[in-house]
Amino acid sequence: MPRARRTSRVRRRRRQLSEADLRLRMAVANGDISELRAWTSDGDVNELDCSGWSLLHLAASRGRERCVRVLLEHGALAAVQDSIGGFTSLHYAAMHGRTRIARLILDCQHSDAVINACSNDGWTPMHVAAHYGRDDFIRVLVDYRAKVDALSDKGTTPLQLALIRNRFSCVNLLLDAGADINIQSGFPLRYSVIKGYLPLGRTLLQRGAEPNLGRPEDGETPLHLAALKNDLNFAKLLYEFGGDVYKRNYDGQTPMATAKMVEDRSRPLLDFLQEESRCCRSLQNLCRLTIRRAIGHTRLDRIHQLPLSTVMLDFLRHKFEDWWCALSMEVQIKFFLQIKEVQSGVRWRRPDEVKALGSVLKEKSDPAMPKLRPRKSGKHATCSQDALKLQEAVRGGKIAPVRSLLQKGLSVNQRCVYGFSLLHGAVVNSQLRCVRLLLEHGACAYVKDYTGGYTPLHFAAKYVLTRIAQVILQYDDSERVVNARGRDGLTPLHIVAACGKEECALQFMRLLLESGATIDPVTDFGFTPLLMAIKFRRYSCIKTLVEWGANVDLEMGLPIRYAVANNDHKLLRILLQNGAQCNYGGPKTGQTPLHLAAMQNNVVLATRLWEYGADCNAKNQSEETPLEVARSVADWDTQCVQFLRDVTYKARSLQDLCRLTVRSQVGHKRLHRLDELDITRVMLNYLKHKH
Incomplete structure (x- = not known):
């Protein structure tokens, strides 16, 4: 489809300014309204200087609102373009976020030649506002009906500029204004996959982005790109929103075939793609995808107008996971078990959690939510009256009723809704005596719930209940209990490395390690206990794990590169003192820790790395040494460059x-x-x- 013809440029006479004109422009720049009024009576308000700037350009860029008002009253033209880049006064107002000046200009001269004026590169004021992240200015332009999908000479739209510049609030505004979410065959969604922006990808998919559009040059869909990047979480998200695992690129390869070609492919990702390729989607997912496609992405924001129940509307919006992605990564890791309890409506919940999770619990307690039937398992899965009494007694820590009910013959391993056993309930409610009593009567310590596959020891680790964990391990300290893995691969050691007070977590961690816990188990998303402790900067836990033999050179030196990239001197000292290698390069760029320190121009980090054996002659994939990297980002006389030059040409x-x-x-x-x-x-x- 051909582009709309660009608006004609308003050409004005330019000349060398006199001394009086220069004083006038200085007065406008300083906001001297009296001198401007005295001059406008007989002067030309549209006169340009040698750069093509009019007085309106100058007043708009400096934010002189009163001067703009006077100039517009005396006939200043807002469509005049300068000779630097072809920008109008509205472009400069957008660059600096001058919303009130924009309203003045558009109220006075509202035309397509002004609001959609194109620069030499085809940029409109909307492009400029999106590039600089001016949210309020975008709202003003939308109010005055500016084009939200205008194309520049290079074929970019404001939405693409906002994505590339990580202006996510501007992205939401542009989508609300009707920007094409599938521009250039699904560029926004592919870009979020390439950059690994999972929350952005979820937002785009919920707004109706098509997950199966292929890249024009090679036919790679977002699911192909997720397979190339070994991104299991993104692959699951794309599949949930309708990603086709059988879609082929121009080479005839499916996402699973693409994942097999990657050398360092993630086994969980490959297993996921193989499993989904073998089985069909559930009926409810097919219904949801069909309904959303029938509605269309331009009308998904009106889905609440359908005469459906709240549960059905939330299901169609994929709303059950919205709050999970809104949480920070730290909160996700710390409370992932709590969140899953809330999702499933589990009976066993500590009173302080209800207060801590506030709004989430309020949302999940919607009266329209249907009652979930308990999953049957075992003799007492129907939850008889005696079974309910036993559960309440365990939760309240009432020893005598628990003992009497167990003596009546009730099963000590009975389960309530979603697979929670009596032992789960006693642990979650910190009932030490009930835990001991249940274990004496033969309670299984390896029992897993149905929601996440977590054992009572997982919950003891989450709440850092060391005494309860000691009792559990006294009765069963087998490897399957100590190293029990949830469905996401988390072990109790993972959880205690990230949760609770660090002093209490240390005791729990030593208890697990003394009981034979594996020091470096890897979760489905690639985390070990050491990486969890590093992520949350729990330095005492890091020292303990390293002393017990945790691998400090995971993933080719990821911990030490993380410490240097985040300028964490304390973590770097711990890792180096415990033997971390300084010369591992990153898997994609080959940057060693010394390269990263040089990029930050940080002489302290560079000095410490060199003391512990960093190679000053190591080269990245661009064949650059740390000294060459430092010279490219800093002046020659900086301390970091001087230090690297000295140690590069001098033997140890x-x-x-x-x-x-x-x-x-x-x-x-x-x-x-x-x-x-x-x-x-x-x-x-x-x-x-x-x-």
């Missing part, structure tokens, strides 16, 4: 080489045992970098 001292060699021979798993060496205290301190 013999004592440094000896220290690095000894530490390398000892190995990072045994560095905490250096005190056992039969050498002097001075030598020990030297090997530990204490001097």
Whole structure:
């Protein structure tokens, strides 16, 4: 479809300004309204300087609202374009977010030549506002009916500029104003997949983005791109919103075939694609996708007008997961078990959780929500009157009624709704005596709930209930209990590394490790307990895990690169003292930690890395050394550049080489045992970098 013809440029006479004109422009820049009024009686308000700027350009860019009003009253033209980039005064108002000036201009001269004026590159004021993230200015332009899908000379729209510049609030405004969410064969959704912006991807899909549009040049759909990036969470999200696992690109490959081609492919992602390729979608998902497509993405915002129940409307909107993506990553990890309890309506819930989760519980307690039938499992799954009494007694910690009901023959391993056993309930409500009593009567410590596959020890880890965990492990300290994995791969060690007070978590962590917990289990989303502790900066937990043999060089040195990238000196010191390698390059760019320190121009980080053996001659995939990287981002006379230049062209001292060699021979798993060496205290301190 051909583009609309660009509005004609308003050309004005330009000349060399006199001294009086220069004083006038200085007065406009300073907002001197009296001198401007005195001049406008006989002067030309549309006169341009050598750069093509009129007085209206100057007043709009400087934010002189009263000067703009006077100039417009005396006939200043808002469609005049400068000779720098072809920008009008409205472009400059959009650049600086001058909303009141924009309203003045548009109230006075509202025409397509003004509100949709194109610069030399085809940028309209809407492009400029989206590029600079001016939310209020976009609202003003929308109110005055500006085009939201105008194309620049390079074929970009304001929505694409907002996405590329990470202006997500502007993205929502433009979508609310009717911007095409599938512009350029689904560019917005593909861009969110490439960048790994999961919340943005969910927002686009909920607003009706088509998940099966292929890239024009190679036919890669968003699901193909998620497979290339080993992004399991994005792949699940795309499949949930209708992503086709059988869709082929121009090479005839499905997403599963693409995932198999990736060298460092994620096994959970490949398993997921294989499973979904073998089985069909559920009937309810097919109904939801069919209804949403029939409505169309331009009318999904009016779905609440349908004569349906609240439950059905929420189901069609995918609303059951909205609040989960709104939470920060820290809250997701800390309360992931609580959130799943709320989703499933589990009976066992601590009173303080109800207050902590506030709005979430209020939303989930919608009276329109249907009653869920308990899943039957075992003899007493029908929840008889005695079974309900037993559950209430366990939750309240009433020992005598619990003992008497168990003596009547009730099963100690009975389950309530969604697979919660009596032992789950006793743990969640911190009833130590009930836990001991249930275990004495044969309660199974390995029982898992139906929602996430979590055992009572998982919940003890979440609430950091060390004494309860000791009792559970006294009765069953087998490997399957200590290393029990939920459906997402989380073990109790993962949870305690991220939850609770750090002092209490340390005791629980030592208890698990002494009981034989695996030190480096990997979850489905690629986290180990060490990475969980690093993410939440729990330094005592990090030290404990490292002392017990946690791998500090996970994923080719990810922990130390994370510490350098986030300028975390304390974490970097812990990792280096415990033998982390300094010369691993990133899997995509080959950047070593020293490269990252050079990019930040941080001489402190660079010095510490060099002391622990960082190679100053290591090259990234662009064949650049840390010194060359530092020179590209900073001046030659900065401390970081000078330090890297000195150490690059100078050999290490013999004592440094000896220290690095000894530490390398000892190995990072045994560095905490250096005190056992039969050498002097001075030598020990030297090997530990204490001097």
